[in-house]
Amino acid sequence: MSHRTGRLAEEIKREVSSIIQMDMKDPRVGFVSITSVEVSGDLRHANIYISVMGNEQQGSDTLKALKKAQGYIRSELGKRIKLRHTPELNFKLDDSISHGVKVMKLLQEVKGEGERPANE
Template sequence: MSHRPERLAEAVKKEMSDLLLNELKDPRVGFATITGVDVSGDLKYAKIYVSVLGNHEQRHNTMLALKKAQGFIRTELGRRIRLRHVPEISFHLDESLDHGVRVMELLDEVKGKDV
């Protein structure tokens, strides 16, 4: 088995984080963080997981802005990573932080009833 997909995923995550921080000037992209990248075994597709701080509307607007900038982002990734074929990228909202916060709230609620 090759470790190339994992290495590419880490490179995409690093460069994507830098792009969000320094290159994307769209005001709709709020407090977004790249939480993970999955690259297919054939290196043709990359799923980029994004966590967005804010309400539902802000999350929706951030995801729309990222989808609109998809071509620019893919071009920049190709320049920065130096691949013959840059993977097709897709953005997915990562709601794992919300689930974690909800679990903590439920645990606190249960803890409060036991005391």
């Protein structure tokens, strides 16, 4: 990733996060955090990875709402970031945090089994 795409990804992350939290009124959008943004080399596309607090249903509902509001978010982003072409936004659910929590639970279970006395 070049320096320019990295800076643009950070700027998109900051602005889209602000738009979602301050401007969107959709009740399906729960507590969302943007985990990362990947911008293509030609700056035409941006993959926005989100993490949603809650269960899988809340995550899919939030993702549907964001995809429906994609045009609005892109137009707001275009007003805030001055570029020749505002990138096409593609929202994706980032399940790495929930995956990490599952791994930690499994590790704790394994550790707990290892600490039992031998006479049990």
